[in-house]
Structure formats: C-alpha cells, structure tokens
Amino acid sequence: MSISLRQYHAPVWDEPVIMEMGVAGRRGCHFPIAGEALTSAVGEATDLIPESMRRRTSPELPEMSEPDVLRHFLHLSQETLGMMGISLFGTCTMKYNPRLTEDLVMRPQMADLHPNQDPATLQGVLEIIYNFDLLLRELSGMDQFVFQPSGGAGAAYTHACITRAYHAARGELEQRNQIITSIQSHPCNPATSAAAGFEVVTLMLEENGYPSLDALKAAVSDRTAALMINNPDDMGIYNPEIKEWVKIVHDAGGLCFYDHANFNGVMTKLRARELGFDACMFMLHKTFGVAKGGGGPAVGAYGCSAELTEYLPGPIVSKDGDRFVLNDQSPSSIGRVREYLGNVHQVVKAYAWTRAMGADGLAEASDISVLINNYMEKELLKIRGVTRSNPDIDCWRMEMTRYGLGQLFEDTGVTVMDVQNRMVDFGVDAFWLSHEPWVVPQPFTPEAGEMWSKEDIDYWIAVLKQISDEAYSDPELVKSAPHNQAIRKLGPESLDDPDRWAMTWRAHLNKKAARA
Amino acid sequence: MKGQRAHPYMPNSVPAIHQEMLDALGVDTIDELFEQIPADHRLTKALQLPPALTSESELRRHMLELLSKNTSCEEALSFLGGSCWQHHVPAVCDEIIRRSEFLTPVWGTASSDLGRNQAWFEFTSQLGELVDLDLVALPVYSWGCAAGHAIRMAARLTGRTRVLIPEFIDPERRAVITNYCSPPEMQSSIEIVDIDIDPDSGLIDLADLDAKLSSEFAAVYFENPSYLGQIEAQAADISAMAQKHGAETIVGVDPLSLGILVPPGAYGADIVVGSIQPLGIHMNCGGGLGGFIASRDEPKYAYEYPALMVSIAETIDGANGFGLALMHQSSYGSREEGKDWTGNSTYLWAIASAVYMALLGPQGFRELGELIIQRAHYCVSLLQKIDGVSVSPKSGYFKQFVVNFDGTGKSVSDINASLLDHGIFGGLDLSALFPDMGQSALYCVTEVHDESDLHLLADTLAEVCRK
Numbered sequence: 001m002s003i004s005l006r007q008y009h010a011p012v013w014d015e016p017v018i019m020e021m022g023v024a025g026r027r028g029c030h031f032p033i034a035g036e037a038l039t040s041a042v043g044e045a046t047d048l049i050p051e052s053m054r055r056r057t058s059p060e061l062p063e064m065s066e067p068d069v070l071r072h073f074l075h076l077s078q079e080t081l082g083m084m085g086i087s088l089f090g091t092c093t094m095k096y097n098p099r100l101t102e103d104l105v106m107r108p109q110m111a112d113l114h115p116n117q118d119p120a121t122l123q124g125v126l127e128i129i130y131n132f133d134l135l136l137r138e139l140s141g142m143d144q145f146v147f148q149p150s151g152g153a154g155a156a157y158t159h160a161c162i163t164r165a166y167h168a169a170r171g172e173l174e175q176r177n178q179i180i181t182s183i184q185s186h187p188c189n190p191a192t193s194a195a196a197g198f199e200v201v202t203l204m205l206e207e208n209g210y211p212s213l214d215a216l217k218a219a220v221s222d223r224t225a226a227l228m229i230n231n232p233d234d235m236g237i238y239n240p241e242i243k244e245w246v247k248i249v250h251d252a253g254g255l256c257f258y259d260h261a262n263f264n265g266v267m268t269k270l271r272a273r274e275l276g277f278d279a280c281m282f283m284l285h286k287t288f289g290v291a292k293g294g295g296g297p298a299v300g301a302y303g304c305s306a307e308l309t310e311y312l313p314g315p316i317v318s319k320d321g322d323r324f325v326l327n328d329q330s331p332s333s334i335g336r337v338r339e340y341l342g343n344v345h346q347v348v349k350a351y352a353w354t355r356a357m358g359a360d361g362l363a364e365a366s367d368i369s370v371l372i373n374n375y376m377e378k379e380l381l382k383i384r385g386v387t388r389s390n391p392d393i394d395c396w397r398m399e400m401t402r403y404g405l406g407q408l409f410e411d412t413g414v415t416v417m418d419v420q421n422r423m424v425d426f427g428v429d430a431f432w433l434s435h436e437p438w439v440v441p442q443p444f445t446p447e448a449g450e451m452w453s454k455e456d457i458d459y460w461i462a463v464l465k466q467i468s469d470e471a472y473s474d475p476e477l478v479k480s481a482p483h484n485q486a487i488r489k490l491g492p493e494s495l496d497d498p499d500r501w502a503m504t505w506r507a508h509l510n511k512k513a514a515r516a
Numbered sequence: 517m518k519g520q521r522a523h524p525y526m527p528n529s530v531p532a533i534h535q536e537m538l539d540a541l542g543v544d545t546i547d548e549l550f551e552q553i554p555a556d557h558r559l560t561k562a563l564q565l566p567p568a569l570t571s572e573s574e575l576r577r578h579m580l581e582l583l584s585k586n587t588s589c590e591e592a593l594s595f596l597g598g599s600c601w602q603h604h605v606p607a608v609c610d611e612i613i614r615r616s617e618f619l620t621p622v623w624g625t626a627s628s629d630l631g632r633n634q635a636w637f638e639f640t641s642q643l644g645e646l647v648d649l650d651l652v653a654l655p656v657y658s659w660g661c662a663a664g665h666a667i668r669m670a671a672r673l674t675g676r677t678r679v680l681i682p683e684f685i686d687p688e689r690r691a692v693i694t695n696y697c698s699p700p701e702m703q704s705s706i707e708i709v710d711i712d713i714d715p716d717s718g719l720i721d722l723a724d725l726d727a728k729l730s731s732e733f734a735a736v737y738f739e740n741p742s743y744l745g746q747i748e749a750q751a752a753d754i755s756a757m758a759q760k761h762g763a764e765t766i767v768g769v770d771p772l773s774l775g776i777l778v779p780p781g782a783y784g785a786d787i788v789v790g791s792i793q794p795l796g797i798h799m800n801c802g803g804g805l806g807g808f809i810a811s812r813d814e815p816k817y818a819y820e821y822p823a824l825m826v827s828i829a830e831t832i833d834g835a836n837g838f839g840l841a842l843m844h845q846s847s848y849g850s851r852e853e854g855k856d857w858t859g860n861s862t863y864l865w866a867i868a869s870a871v872y873m874a875l876l877g878p879q880g881f882r883e884l885g886e887l888i889i890q891r892a893h894y895c896v897s898l899l900q901k902i903d904g905v906s907v908s909p910k911s912g913y914f915k916q917f918v919v920n921f922d923g924t925g926k927s928v929s930d931i932n933a934s935l936l937d938h939g940i941f942g943g944l945d946l947s948a949l950f951p952d953m954g955q956s957a958l959y960c961v962t963e964v965h966d967e968s969d970l971h972l973l974a975d976t977l978a979e980v981c982r983k
Contacts (some may be wrong), residue, residue, distance in 0.1 A: 010628065010630075013928070015631075016636065016838065017632065017634065017638065017641070017828070018638045018641070018642070018870070018874055019641050019642070022877070025534060026877070026958055027877045027879060027880065028604055028874060028875035028876065028877055028878065028880065029876060029964050030826075030880075030883070031604075031880065031883045031884045032886050032887060032963070032966070033887075034886065034890045035967075037967065038890050038891065038967060039890065041894055042890050042893040043589040043893075043899055044899060045776065045885070045886035045889050045890050045939035046776075048559075048893055048911070049776060049777065049889065050747055050749035051749075052747055052751075052752065052778070052780065053740075053747050053751065053773065053778050054748075054776070054777070054779050055747075055776050055777055055778050055882075056778075057699055058878035058882065059642075059645040059648075059774065059775070059779070060644055060645045060875055060878070061645050061646075061873055061874070061876070061877045061878050061880060062642075062877060063877045063878065063879070064874055064875075064877065066606075066608060066875060068783070068804050069608060069871060069874045069875050070608050070611065070612075071899045072874070072923075072932060073608075073612045073613070073615075073867070073870075073871055073874075074612070075629075075631070076631035076632070076634055076635050077612065077615040077618050077631055077632075078617065078631065079630045079631030080617040080618060080621060080624070080628075080629050080630070080631040080632045081617075081621075081624060081628040081629060082616075082617050082618075082620055082621025082622070082624060082629060082632070083616070083617070083620040083621055084617060084620075086977070087621070087622060088589060089622045089623060092622050092623075094622065095525075096525045097619065097620055097796070098525065099771050100572050100576055100579075101579075102614060102619070104579050104580075104616075105800070106524045106575070106584065106610065106689040106798075107564065107583060107590035108590040108591065109583040109584060109586040109587075109588050110583055110586070110800065110801070111588075111799070111800055112588040112589045112590045112602065112798060112799060113586055113588055113589065113622075113799060113800065113801035114589055114594055114602065114799050114801070114802075115600055115799070115801050115802035116598060116944050117587070117589075117594070117596065117941055118932070118933075118936055118941070120936070121586060121587035121592070121941070122586055122801065122937070123585040123586065124540075124582040124583045124584060124585030124586040124769060125582075125583070125586055125801055126584065127582055127658050128582055131821070135565060135566075138563055138564055138565055139563070141705075148659075150657040150658070150860075150861075150862070151657065151859045151861060152859055152860060153857050153858065153859030153860070154657060155846070156857075157857065157977075160788060161695050164698070164699060164701070164970075167885065168699060168701060170937065173699070173701040173702075174701045176578055177702075177703075177942060187847045187848055187851045187854070187857075188847060188857055188859050190851045190852035191847030191849075191851055191852055191854050191856070191857035192847075192857045193852065194853075195668075195696075195707065195857055196614060196702070197698045197702030197703060197704045198702075200852040202851075202852075210754060215707045219668065223521075226750035234527045238552035238553055240552065240553070240554045240557070241561070242557070243557065244555070257771075266553065266560070267560065269550060269553055270553060270558055271559060271560075272555050274557075274559070274560055275557060276919055278560075279679075280550060283860075284682050285860060286714070289525075290521045290866075291619045291620050292620060292622050292692065293613075293618070293619060293620075293860055293863060293864025293865075294618060294621045294622070294623075294629075294632050294863045294864055294867075295622075295623075295654075295860050295862075295863035295864075296657075296812060296860040296861040296862045296863055296864065296865075297803060297806070297861075297862045297864060297865060298859075298860035298861070299535075302689055303861075318795050321615070327935050334695060335691035335692075335694060335695060336660065336691035336695065337692065337695055338657045338658050338660065338805070339599055339600075339658050339659070339660050339686070339688040339689060339692060339802065339805060339982050340599075340600065340801075340802030340805070341801065341802050341803075342577065342802070342803070343800070343802075343803040344757055344801040344802060344803040345800040345801070345803040346803060346805075348579075348583075348718050352575060352579055354565075354568045354893045355566065355568065355575060355578065356525065356568065356569055356570055356572075356575050357523070357525070357568060358565060358566075358568020358570070359563045359564075359565040359568070361523050361525075361526075361568055361570070362563075362565075363563075364523065364526065364529060365526060367525060367527070368534075368535075369815055370546070370549045370550060371528075371538070371541075371549060372528060372533065372537060372545050373541055374549055375537040376540060376543055377855070378540060394547070395551055395552055396541075396549040396550075396551055396552070397552075398552065398579060413868055420625060421625060421627065424625055424627065424628035427623070429622075429628065430623065430624050430625045430628060432623070434955060435848065436848065436849055436850070436851065437607065442821070450525070450526045450528065451525065451526065451527070451530075451765075452527070452528075453528060454527075454533050454537065455528035456526055456527075459870050474742060480832075482625075482627045482628065482638050485627040485628055485630070486627070486630045486631070487626075487831045487835050487836075488627065488831040488832050488835065489625075489626065489831060490626050490627075490629055490829050490830070490832070490834045490837045490839050491829070491834075493829060493830060495827045495829055495839050495840065495841035495842070496841060496842055496844070498818065499814045499819070499942050500827075500829075500882035501825075501826050501827040501841040501842070501843065501883055502651055502813075502816075502827050503637075503640055503644075503645070503651050503652055503653065503813070503825050503826065503827050504637075504640050504641045504643075504644035504649075504813075505637075505641035505815045505828070506641070506644055506645065506649065506650055506829045507644070507651065509651040510650065510813075514673070
C-alpha cells in the first residue's frame with residue numbers, strides 16, 4: 001500500500017480578536033428609526049424606561065460594517081479544520097450531514113415557527129415528530145419517544161428524573177437512591193445521576209472487558225433505583241450477558257436504561273426493549289445524520305416502555321383522527337427538562353436522514369461500520385507502538401476499538417496528544433482519546449462509521465504510520481506539532497490559574513494589565 | 517448487501533469494496549463480524565420501516581409536502597413570545613452558521629479548530645460587554661437550564677438549600693428549574709419559594725421579599741424584564757437585600773434589552789442567565805433556544821460552572837490561541853464528582869450570536885432596544901382603545917405586555933381562533949397558566965412589527981371582540 005500524504009496547510013489569516021476590530025461610528029446593520037407618528041404617540045424611548053434602569057454607558061462592542069463582519073467570520077471558518085478532512089472522532093459517530101436537510105430547515109415553514117402556535121398551524125412539523133417517533137419505536141421496541149432532551153446527557157438526565165418519579169410514585173424514592181453504571185459508560189450517566197440526587201455505584205471492568213455478573217449482583221439491593229449503561233462500550237466490546245443484567249436489576253426493583261451512544265454497531269441488529277430495557281436514548285446528532293455544529297444544538301431522543309410513558313416530559317405529540325395534537329395532561333409527568341418541544345429542526349433533519357437510508361440503508365451502515373472498523377484494526381495493529389485494549393480478547397470488535405500508544409510513549413516520549421497534534425498537519429481531524437478515567441494508557445479511539453471511504457481510512461492509517469515512524473526517528477518533530485496549522489500548539493501556561501484564565505476579552509485585558 | 521445501487525451517503529456501499537475488506541480479514545460474510553452479539557439478542561422480527569427515499573428529489577418533495585402543512589410567522593402576523601421570540605435574523609448570521617466548517621465539526625484541537633474556538637471566545641467576550649461581567653461560559657441548552665444550573669451553583673457556593681423566585685415566570689422555565697432543584701425526597705433537594713409580584717406595578721413586592729429572605733436562602737432569582745414584560749426598576753434594591761442575607765443574586769435577562777437597560781453586572785448581580793435565541797437565531801419552533809451563564813470573574817464562581825469555558829491563551833510562540841479552562845471540574849473530567857453535567861449543547865448558536873452582536877455593535881443594540889420599546893408602547897396605545905380590552909400595567913414594559921380581555925366577554929382562546937382566521941397569531945394564552953389573571957394573553961412586539969402591522973392587529977382585534 002503506497003499512499004502519498006497530502007501537503008496540507010491550514011489557511012493563516014492572523015485574524016484579530018473581534019474586540020480589537022472596528023472603527024468608531026461604523027455600522028453593521030440598521031434598524032428603522034421611530035417616525036414622528038410613533039414618537040409623538042408614545043414619546044422618546046428613554047422616557048419609557050424607568051429612570052433607574054436607563055443604560056448610561058454603551059457596551060464596548062466592536063463597531064464594524066457588514067462586509068467586515070462577514071469576512072472576519074469567513075476567515076475564522078476557514079481556520080477550522082473540523083470535518084473538512086477526515087474525522088474519525090470515536091464515540092461521536094461522524095456521519096454525512098445531508099445538505100438537503102440544511103436547506104429544508106432554513107425555510108420559513110421550519111425556521112420561523114413559534115412553539116406556541118396553534119397546533120393547526122404546526123401540522124407538518126408535528127407529523128414529522130410523530131412519524132419519527134414511530135421509526136425510533138421500530139428500531140428500539142420502545143413505546144414512546146420524546147425529543148425535548150437537547151443532547152445525550154440531556155437524555156440521561158431525563159432518565160434520572162423519570163427514575164425519581166417512578167420510585168416516588170411507589171413511595172420508594174428515599175430508599176432507592178442508587179444508580180449503577182460501569183466505568184466505561186459515558187460520564188454523562190454518572191454525572192446526571194448525581195445531579196438528579198442519586199448516589200452512583202460504578203462497576204469496574206473485568207477480564208472479559210465488562211463488569212462481571214457477580215459484581216452486579218453484589219451492587220444491586222433494595223436501594224437500587226436504576227442501571228444506566230452503554231453496550232457495546234467504547235472499546236468495541238459487547239456485553240453478552242446484558243439480558244441477565246437487566247433481569248438482575250429488575251428483580252431488585254430497578255429500572256434499566258440503555259445509552260445507545262454506540263448504536264451504529266447494533267443498529268438494525270437488536271432492539272433495546274427486546275433485551276428487556278425500560279428506556280433507551282438515541283443521539284440524533286450522532287447516529288441519525290444531524291450536523292454536530294461543534295457541540296449542538298443536539299437531540300437525545302429518549303424512548304421508554306408503556307409503563308414509563310406517564311412520566312415523560314411534555315408535551316407529547318399524538319394523533320387524534322387525522323390531526324396531530326400536543327398533549328400535556330399527564331399529572332405524573334416530570335414536567336420539562338428543557339423548554340418546549342426540544343430542537344425540533346434537528347428532529348426534522350433526522351427524520352429526513354432516516355427516510356433517505358431506509359431499513360436496508362441502516363443495516364448496511366451498521367455492517368460497513370463494523371466491517372471497516374475491523375479492517376482498520378488489523379492495519380493499525382501493524383503500526384509500531386500501537387496496541388489495543390484487552391489484547392487477549394480474541395474476537396471481532398464492534399464499530400470502534402480503543403487503542404493505546406503506551407508503548408510508543410515509553411519508547412519515544414511522544415504522547416497521544418502529540419500524535420493528535422501531528423495528525424492535523426496532514427488534514428486529519430484530531431481523534432478522540434478516551435473518557436476519564438483512562439483505562440488504557442495513552443488511549444485513542446477512532447470510529448470509522450459508514451461515511452468515510454476505504455481510501456479515506458487507508459489514508460488515515462498511513463498518516464498514523466507516518467507519525468509512528470517520525471516518533472521513532474525524530475520525536476521532536478511530533479512533540480512540537482502542529483506545524484501546518486494557523487497557530488502552533490498552546491503553551492504550558494495553565495488555564496486553571498485564576499490569574500491567567502480569561503473567558504472574555506475584558507477579563508484578558510484586566511489580567512494582562514495586572515501582570516504588567 | 518442488498519440493493520443494486522450504492523447509497524449516495526455511503527462511499528463503501530459497493531460490493532467490491534466489501535469483498536476487499538472481507539478478504540483482508542479472511543472472513544466470508546460481514547455477519548461473522550457480529551459474533552459478539554448472541555443469537556438470542558437479535559431482532560425477533562424484521563424491521564418494518566417505510567420505503568427508503570434515496571433520491572434527493574423524491575425526499576425533498578416528501579419533506580416539502582410535510583413542511584407546507586405549517587404556517588410560519590413569516591406568512592402570518594405573530595405576536596407570540598414568552599421565551600421564544602421572533603426577531604430579525606441578519607442574513608450574515610445564517611450564512612456563517614451554514615459554513616460547513618462550523619456546521620459539522622465535533623471537537624478538534626486548539627490549533628486545528630482555531631477559528632471555531634475564537635468565534636466562541638468572541639461570543640463570550642461580546643456577551644460579557646452586554647451584561648457587564650467578566651466571566652461568560654459557553655452556552656447550555658436554554659435559559660431554563662441556565663437558571664437551573666445557576667441556582668445549583670448558588671446552593672453549592674452557600675451551602676444553603678432554598679431559593680426565592682418570582683411567582684410569575686414562564687411555566688416552561690419553572691418546570692425546568694423545578695427538575696433541577698430535585699424533589700424533597702432527594703438529599704440534594706433545593707426548595708423553591710415564590711416571591712409575590714405587586715399586581716399594580718408588575719414588579720417584585722419588596723415587602724414580601726424582605727419578609728421571606730433569610731440566611732437560609734442560597735439565592736434570589738429574578739428576571740429583568742420579567743416574564744410578563746416589566747422592567748424591574750428595583751433591581752439594585754433586590755440585589756442589596758439578597759447580599760445582606762448572604763444570598764447570591766441571580767438575574768435572568770433578555771440580552772436584546774441591554775442596549776438600553778442597565779446591565780445586571782452594574783446593579784449587583786452575581787450570576788446572570790438568559791436566552792441567546794434573540795441574538796441572531798431563528799425560533800425553529802423552539803429549536804433556536806440556547807442559554808447563557810455569566811458571573812463576576814472570581815474563582816469561587818468559576819469553580820462552580822458546569823458549562824465548558826473557553827479562555828484566550830498563548831501558543832508556544834506567543835500568538836493568541838483559545839483553549840478550554842477548568843475542564844477537570846466538568847463531568848467529562850470528573851464524572852459524578854463534576855459540577856452537574858455537560859455535553860453537546862448549543863455551540864453553533866453561540867457563533868450565530870457572536871456574528872449578531874458584532875453586526876449590531878453598541879449603536880445597533882441601542883437603536884433596536886429603542887425601536888422595540890416604542891413599538892410595544894405604540895401597540896398598547898392602540899389596543900387600549902378597544903372596548904373591553906385593557907393592558908396592565910400601563911407602562912414600564914420592554915417588548916412583552918399582558919392584554920386582558922375580560923371586558924369583552926370573550927375567551928382568549930376564542931379571540932385567538934378568530935385572529936387566526938385573519939392570519940394573525942394572537943398573544944400567548946395565559947388563562948390556563950395563571951387563572952387569577954382572567955382572560956389574559958401575553959403579547960410580544962419586536963422590530964419585525966411595523967406600525968401597519970400594529971394597526972392591523974388593533975383593527976382586527978376590535979372587530980373580533982365586537983362580534
């Protein structure tokens with residue numbers, strides 16, 4: 001395999017921070033000035049404001065013309081590599097985001113809708129929500145989905161709130177104050193459990209790559225409120241005992257939540273409900289083709305069994321004859337986890353993506369994800385210094401595999417962050433390392449998914465091979481990376497130091513002055 | 517593999533490529549690779565999904581048929597507000613957030629995604645100027661979520677477990693805050709106590725606040741303008757009262773009002789929250805929401821933020837870069853020991869807002885605020901002429917105000933149905949949300965409503981109420 005690596009270089013605009021830009025008096029937009037009729041009817045604006053609340057000093061915003069603002073942000077966009085190259089950011093399932101759907105949601109019939117409009121004027125969007133709910137029910141076996149949770153963590157939090165309501169309704173909430181998860185489950189599961197007031201019980205991995213049944217049995221009790229878990233985990237290992245897990249937790253009186261963050265590997269292969277789970281979550285901004293936006297707006301679609309639907313946050317879209325209606329009547333509902341119906345425009349995109357894929361397309365996407373991950377694994381393990389998690393577990397991994405560069409680090413002193421910084425020099429987006437805690441030293445977790453061609457994956461592998469060679473031959477080259485970006489890497493100065501961090505320009509100016 | 521044609525979204529949807537990889541792995545079928553999933557975990561029955569629409573033209577047509585069943589606020593004349601508002605969205609905002617570089621990325625590095633990180637910093641920096649505070653985090657899901665986090669921050673800061681909030685806030689937001697405060701069964705529960713609103717002024721009843729405030733309260737939360745529209749003229753007094761009892765002052769603001777209203781940082785707010793949706797983001801049926809959290813730049817506040825924070829930082833050769841600060845205290849860094857939780861949020865909207873604030877500048881914010889407040893008052897002056905219609909309080913609001921229809925003998929629901937027949941979305945019906953207010957509706961007027969729109973509303977309402 002001979003692949004020539006791209007001579008990539010990021011655009012360098014040396015773009016000032018916008019707070020340094022502009023000229024006094026310049027304008028980027030006008031609003032109408034109140035006419036005489038208006039002013040004579042109501043008076044000057046200042047007189048309409050209680051005296052104590054009249055702003056006397058202008059906010060120190062830049063004063064710029066419209067084209068200057070446009071070009072500034074265009075330059076910044078160009079200084080963003082993101083998905084312009086190849087992004088295999090594991091656990092986030094990088095997918096193609098169809099531009100058709102971006103066009104669709106910019107139309108007034110989506111963009112300029114108010115959530116409190118008469119439902120008669122929202123029939124299209126309610127129909128889409130209703131039908132997408134049906135699609136997700138079919139994929140999961142659940143009985144109802146809601147889209148108000150605005151991220152995967154939002155869905156995990158929703159589950160923690162529903163767990164509270166479920167046990168409170170049984171008078172057992174004070175007693176059932178523990179949620180069980182595993183060390184390889186996404187941090188949002190323990191974090192949202194704790195934020196909702198639960199104690200977190202974390203199970204450690206054992207030789208098979210997942211916690212043992214004995215550990216789970218020892219953890220459950222009459223204090224168990226719920227289990228919240230991913231499967232497969234980020235190492236690509238599927239827990240084959242999961243049905244037994246669900247039974248054990250159910251027998252103890254707890255609810256079971258399936259965090260489908262890693263759905264690509266099992267999509268169309270199994271249904272959460274058929275494994276016994278009471279609830280599950282899909283991330284529309286990951287698995288269902290919705291653009292990530294650098295971190296949202298997102299949707300954690302939360303689905304549950306009929307037994308839990310009364311607790312769902314409202315309003316629920318349902319069908320009355322041939323009309324779609326909003327129902328907010330359940331007295332046991334947890335209310336809201338976020339205002340209104342959630343990120344509705346993202347649901348519209350996910351619906352369109354799913355319709356474009358169809359059942360066969362979804363199945364093929366899952367097949368390709370697992371096929372190419374194993375192909376990639378075989379090639380990556382040929383690279384010097386690369387190992388994989390649980391090296392002794394001899395099976396085909398699911399849609400991603402966790403690797404370690406511990407060997408490379410020991411041999412060369414090059415860290416996984418250095419490698420990450422060097423990969424971007426070849427037009428390859430930074431890979432995902434691992435959630436905390438690092439079970440594998442110097443971890444990295446690429447996920448190929450279905451959108452990248454085999455040529456892309458071969459290129460990615462070749463880049464890592466190149467960097468491994470560099471690490472062994474010229475480690476400084478890697479440690480001082482990146483070299484082909486708009487800026488070098490950040491210095492060693494701690495952003496946890498109150499005298500140094502500056503989350504706004506004004507704080508930066510103050511602290512810089514204080515240091516001088 | 518099924519299907520004759522390679523799927524347009526999947527470059528590897530080609531049998532020869534499958535075979536090439538299968539050969540490399542030495543297996544015959546893809547199914548063998550799923551060996552980890554036990555047979556009795558597999559689907560019990562085949563998936564039943566509607567037929568695939570792999571052709572973009574066909575899919576587009578299907579989607580347009582659905583979307584055409586909606587009536588947008590561009591087609592109708594809408595006076596709906598509450599916590600989602602129709603404002604003008606400059607075309608440059610839409611252009612920038614449609615850029616693929618901003619639209620699609622996930623995380624990157626400080627160097628390779630410099631532009632996005634800088635845009636984030638320009639969001640926090642400009643918002644800091646509007647609210648007059650030095651510490652602004654990356655946004656969370658919504659104003660309600662921001663308020664919930666801020667109250668939890670205050671509870672951790674003070675070690676106290678009660679919070680005072682006005683009796684009238686958006687029920688949507690109250691429901692979110694209630695969840696964030698946890699029910700009484702939980703040890704970490706925060707008790708919500710309502711502050712009375714003076715019915716004549718629409719402002720916080722200071723006597724009631726004084727009577728209720730004590731050293732048991734973590735925070736006093738109030739909104740400015742209030743949910744029902746009033747500009748809280750006693751903001752500095754409220755902050756001082758909270759401070760006297762060692763409680764944090766949390767203020768929820770509409771950032772669009774801050775071109776003309778005193779910024780909360782200047783009247784003693786410790787933590788400020790609000791919505792970024794009015795800053796250049798389409799309503800999207802509620803999908804345009806985003807919430808911000810800001811505070812004074814003191815370590816004790818910084819250490820309680822659940823949201824991610826982007827700081828300006830120096831590169832190894834002294835250039836400006838932007839990195840994440842205090843990452844270890846997030847749920848990514850510390851799982852259940854972290855501050856609340858974080859995750860995917862509304863970061864693309866932060867970029868839209870950065871563009872918006874730069875386009876407006878100080879003059880734009882002032883001009884916009886003045887136009888809105890004048891038009892809102894003009895609207896009220898017209899509505900008050902209608903028999904049976906009254907607005908209370910008669911002054912002191914920004915862009916939202918309460919219109920009461922008791923004198924017409926008609927319900928808001930009937931009136932709004934009639935308005936809808938005329939292509940007008942009437943104000944949000946408050947009658948079920950706050951029954952004591954009678955047949956009242958919350959109307960919202962912004963820069964998108966010109967004088968002819970307001971006359972059309974008044975004329976139509978007069979006709980509808982007369983019938």
